[in-house]
Amino acid sequence: MSECKVVSVIAEKGGVGKTTVALTLAVAAVQAGNKVAVFDLDPQATATQWTDRREAEFPWVVAIPSTRLSVSLENAKAQGVNFVVIDTPPHAGSASVEAVRYSDLTVIPVEPHLYTIETLPKLNDIIRLGGDRPALFLISKAATQGKEGLDAATYITKQGFNVCPTILHLRAAHRHAGNVGMTAQEYEPKGKASEESNLVYMYTLSLLTI
Numbered sequence: 608m609s610e611c612k613v614v615s616v617i618a619e620k621g622g623v624g625k626t627t628v629a630l631t632l633a634v635a636a637v638q639a640g641n642k643v644a645v646f647d648l649d650p651q652a653t654a655t656q657w658t659d660r661r662e663a664e665f666p667w668v669v670a671i672p673s674t675r676l677s678v679s680l681e682n683a684k685a686q687g688v689n690f691v692v693i694d695t696p697p698h699a700g701s702a703s704v705e706a707v708r709y710s711d712l713t714v715i716p717v718e719p720h721l722y723t724i725e726t727l728p729k730l731n732d733i734i735r736l737g738g739d740r741p742a743l744f745l746i747s748k749a750a751t752q753g754k755e756g757l758d759a760a761t762y763i764t765k766q767g768f769n770v771c772p773t774i775l776h777l778r779a780a781h782r783h784a785g786n787v788g789m790t791a792q793e794y795e796p797k798g799k800a801s802e803e804s805n806l807v808y809m810y811t812l813s814l815l816t817i
């Protein structure tokens with residue numbers, strides 16, 4: 608990957624797994640040999656605080672306001688960064704629109720729950736406002752038992768949206784990893800959370816290289 612790819616992660620609801628997905632994609636990209644930066648647009652600074660608990664140098668995580676996206680992207684590229692992930696605050700608003708505008712792909716984690724699925728039209732509006740850029744819905748935090756994840760994926764696909772074929776199930780490894788400044792791929796490389804994370808990254812990559 609020579610040119611710089613930019614992936615943003617947005618959602619309307621809080622706590623659906625935006626930061627987990629953003630860091631998971633970033634670490635997968637690092638493990639694949641890329642020079643990776645995460646731009647943290649969330650005033651909660653969850654991704655930035657994660658690096659305080661982390662030993663590895665990459666991904667770089669930088670807290671910036673959305674107004675600094677353009678210049679920060681140029682600076683990152685000048686330093687050889689070739690993969691950028693943008694994490695955003697909940698209640699997708701102007702920061703999310705800006706993130707979408709600069710992204711080759713926007714990933715939207717969705718919990719398989721009606722309350723979250725009801726936010727789809729607003730998220731669609733955000734994508735349009737950001738210039739109708741490519742978007743991928745990702746079922747996140749689905750129970751490992753039963754088929755709520757699959758049902759949600761089928762429902763969202765029927766609405767005409769692109770849904771990731773891999774579901775990121777509710778797995779404790781994500782939480783445990785975050786607590787120690789890691790992602791699931793680092794915390795439990797052979798675990799299911801790691802496997803699903805890598806599949807999501809591979810699918811994301813396939814959309815970026817089309």
Ligand SMILES: Nc1ncnc2c1ncn2[C@@H]1O[C@H](COP(=O)(O)OP(=O)(O)OP(=O)(O)O)[C@@H](O)[C@H]1O
Binds near residue numbers: 618625696747748782
């Ligand atoms: N697939 C998952 N399995 C288990 N726990 C998860 C998963 N995804 C996220 N979590 C946990 O859920 C909590 C919220 O996740 P996260 O911070 O990634 O969500 P968020 O959408 O970024 O939240 P916010 O809206 O506050 O920014 C964290 O404790 C995280 O470890």
Ligand SMILES: [Mg+2]
Binds near residue numbers: 653694
């Ligand atoms: Mg977050």
